[in-house]
Amino acid sequence: MTEASLNAHPGEPVLDVRGLAVEFPYHGSTVRPVRGASFAVNPRQRLGLVGESGSGKSLTALSLMRLIPPPGRIAAGQVLMGGVDLAQLSEREMARVRGGRIALVGQDPMSSLNPVHSIGRQIVEAIRVHENVSQRVARARAVDLLGQVGLPNPARRFDSYPHQFSGGMRQRVMIAIAISSSPEVLIADEPTTALDVTTQARIMDLLSSLVEEREMAVILITHDLGLAASFCDEIQVMYAGRVVERSRPGPLFAQPLHPYTEALLDAICRLDYDVGKPIAAIPGQPPLPQMLPSGCPFHTRCPHAFDRCSTEEPLAHVLRGGRMAECHLADERATAAA
Amino acid sequence: MSTDALVVIDHLVRHFGHNGRRADQAVRAVDDVSFEIRRGETFGLVGESGSGKSTLARLLLRLDTPTAGRVLFDGEDVFSMSSREHRRLRPRMQMVFQDPFASLNRRKTVEQTIAFPLRIHQPQLDGAARAARVRELLDLVGLRATHAEAYPRQLSGGQCQRVSIARALALGPEFVVLDEAVSAVDVSIQAQILNLLRELQERLGLTYLFVSHDLAVVRYMSSSIGVMYHGRIVELGSREQLFSSPQHPCTHALLASIPSPEPPEEQERDHVIVHEELMSDSEVTGCRYHPRCPLGHRSRCHEIEPGLDPVGPGHRAACHYPQSAESLAREAALDATSGVAVPS
Numbered sequence: 001m002t003e004a005s006l007n008a009h010p011g012e013p014v015l016d017v018r019g020l021a022v023e024f025p026y027h028g029s030t031v032r033p034v035r036g037a038s039f040a041v042n043p044r045q046r047l048g049l050v051g052e053s054g055s056g057k058s059l060t061a062l063s064l065m066r067l068i069p070p071p072g073r074i075a076a077g078q079v080l081m082g083g084v085d086l087a088q089l090s091e092r093e094m095a096r097v098r099g100g101r102i103a104l105v106g107q108d109p110m111s112s113l114n115p116v117h118s119i120g121r122q123i124v125e126a127i128r129v130h131e132n133v134s135q136r137v138a139r140a141r142a143v144d145l146l147g148q149v150g151l152p153n154p155a156r157r158f159d160s161y162p163h164q165f166s167g168g169m170r171q172r173v174m175i176a177i178a179i180s181s182s183p184e185v186l187i188a189d190e191p192t193t194a195l196d197v198t199t200q201a202r203i204m205d206l207l208s209s210l211v212e213e214r215e216m217a218v219i220l221i222t223h224d225l226g227l228a229a230s231f232c233d234e235i236q237v238m239y240a241g242r243v244v245e246r247s248r249p250g251p252l253f254a255q256p257l258h259p260y261t262e263a264l265l266d267a268i269c270r271l272d273y274d275v276g277k278p279i280a281a282i283p284g285q286p287p288l289p290q291m292l293p294s295g296c297p298f299h300t301r302c303p304h305a306f307d308r309c310s311t312e313e314p315l316a317h318v319l320r321g322g323r324m325a326e327c328h329l330a331d332e333r334a335t336a337a338a
Numbered sequence: 339m340s341t342d343a344l345v346v347i348d349h350l351v352r353h354f355g356h357n358g359r360r361a362d363q364a365v366r367a368v369d370d371v372s373f374e375i376r377r378g379e380t381f382g383l384v385g386e387s388g389s390g391k392s393t394l395a396r397l398l399l400r401l402d403t404p405t406a407g408r409v410l411f412d413g414e415d416v417f418s419m420s421s422r423e424h425r426r427l428r429p430r431m432q433m434v435f436q437d438p439f440a441s442l443n444r445r446k447t448v449e450q451t452i453a454f455p456l457r458i459h460q461p462q463l464d465g466a467a468r469a470a471r472v473r474e475l476l477d478l479v480g481l482r483a484t485h486a487e488a489y490p491r492q493l494s495g496g497q498c499q500r501v502s503i504a505r506a507l508a509l510g511p512e513f514v515v516l517d518e519a520v521s522a523v524d525v526s527i528q529a530q531i532l533n534l535l536r537e538l539q540e541r542l543g544l545t546y547l548f549v550s551h552d553l554a555v556v557r558y559m560s561s562s563i564g565v566m567y568h569g570r571i572v573e574l575g576s577r578e579q580l581f582s583s584p585q586h587p588c589t590h591a592l593l594a595s596i597p598s599p600e601p602p603e604e605q606e607r608d609h610v611i612v613h614e615e616l617m618s619d620s621e622v623t624g625c626r627y628h629p630r631c632p633l634g635h636r637s638r639c640h641e642i643e644p645g646l647d648p649v650g651p652g653h654r655a656a657c658h659y660p661q662s663a664e665s666l667a668r669e670a671a672l673d674a675t676s677g678v679a680v681p682s
Contacts, residue, residue: 052527196595197596201594226597264526267525267529268529271553271557271581278537281530285496
């Protein structure tokens with residue numbers, strides 16, 4: 001089940017994910033926290049993968065890097081990069097792609113950096129894993145990279161240790177490591193969740209300028225729809241292991257097609273919210289993968305649910321403007337919106 | 339000092355690590371902070387991490403000892419009383435913490451967790467009365483009676499946070515400190531918890547100190563708000579004042595940094611007011627915010643520390659040049675063109 005990719009970025013997608021499923025053993029049986037995610041990433045695209053915890057957004061990203069913690073595994077689907085299915089590569093071949101053609105920036109810059117090595121040494125190591133260059137060349141490149149990510153006095157800070165940096169500066173170092181191999185796709189998994197809003201704004205500005213300069217695609221994984229809207233040119237909303245809606249940010253916010261997206265937008269405590277009213281909370285909890293409801297996974301919390309929703313899981317409805325929603329009412333809602 | 343103040347914070351100071359170091363090298367986590375929390379209101383405390391919000395919250399409940407200053411709870415000085423006297427006060431003030439899993443004992447059932455404060459402070463209750471009170475509390479926070487037997491690992495983050503709230507309410511407190519109480523839960527759950535907290539406040543007449551780094555949430559919850567930066571309150575006022583006419587550059591920077599769900603072409607983020615964090619605390623002279631402030635190059639800003647002075651009725655800002663964001667950007671641009679030296 002794949003849909004045509006959007007036309008916003010014509011040409012060959014740099015990454016094409018088809019029907020990706022992730023499986024974990026569970027009490028003698030198995031559960032699938034990711035159940036058939038399909039999407040394409042074009043060069044220079046900024047794709048947002050948005051969802052609540054347990055929606056499968058991080059596992060989707062980890063499977064692109066083949067970093068699903070065992071005993072979990074990719075149970076179905078393809079991750080195509082330049083015609084090669086990453087899901088089928090040997091571990092040795094994958095090691096060259098990982099941190100090479102696809103790189104990852106994680107949430108917590110403190111636990112991703114080694115506290116007993118200088119940051120310079122850690123960048124040099126990353127460079128020399130993927131390229132056969134001398135220590136001296138790698139060092140010069142590392143200093144240059146630190147400058148590019150906006151670290152003041154890069155040559156002087158080269159020998160500093162992670163604890164001597166603030167959270168924002170550490171995240172800049174992580175980004176320097178990630179871009180050291182000039183990746184085609186950078187996965188940023190909640191890169192600013194541990195940071196203050198003022199620092200977050202600066203880190204997102206840095207990522208923006210890197211996309212422009214390096215023709216790199218970015219997959220931003222976040223629970224923050226506002227952050228995704230301000231950075232991404234396309235947003236995918238995940239719920240219960242599926243991509244349930246895909247759209248450019250403008251139309252997504254103006255007229256969400258999936259009732260889950262709509263509910264999520266209404267539940268955000270915004271700066272202009274009427275303080276006299278209760279916030280429109282979504283009733284209940286997101287479903288656990290071992291206890292998925294029948295039919296549409298959202299129907300138990302959905303204000304628009306009808307008979308069919310509890311028996312039949314909706315397929316992707318592809319609509320005008322390259323939008324997609326997995327909802328039985330998608331066509332109707334799109335017509336009503338137009 | 340108005341009579342309707344439940345909590346009065348009076349020149350409160352908490353420095354860390356000054357033992358064995360020079361006094362001026364101490365970390366000034368809370369530095370000469372004064373304000374009041376009125377009965378029945380929610381006072382919002384907002385600021386970046388490391389600004390001293392949590393240290394201040396802990397001091398109010400006497401979970402930490404101040405270096406100087408006083409906290410009055412309902413007219414009584416919290417720190418001058420003996421620990422025995424304070425034990426009498428403690429049921430009246432409670433706290434809900436950020437991490438819903440870490441703040442619950444994973445070996446205790448929900449019932450044991452909620453009943454624990456009752457066992458200590460109301461030993462006269464028998465088992466049946468305690469169990470009845472636990473049921474009542476579960477119902478109050480929107481959990482089912484069947485949850486009483488559950489362990490934290492069997493609950494979701496939102497449910498754990500409801501248990502924490504039930505535990506805080508067990509002794510019928512007047513004052514509850516909510517320290518980043520919704521920061522670790524998902525958007526859809528956050529809305530549920532915020533609604534619950536407001537409902538409970540109305541029903542039980544609670545007074546809240548609501549600590550958060552999220553301005554939108556603080557605005558929604560609080561009638562009065564203080565913005566903290568490096569141990570100081572830099573701006574203080576009503577919700578209306580802080581969000582309609584903010585005056586301190588730090589408040590402007592916080593407001594401008596919130597990612598907006600509007601499409602990018604409709605956004606204007608003012609980059610002028612967002613500066614890097616470069617200096618360590620002890621190196622800063624004058625106004626603590628000056629290294630990040632667009633007007634921080636002015637001599638007055640690095641020579642004299644501004645006091646928290648009135649900028650309107652009930653509205654205060656600790657800034658030599660309090661003004662709106664627009665006029666701040668204009669002045670900064672003027673300074674730059676007129677060649678006022680900008681030390682690097």
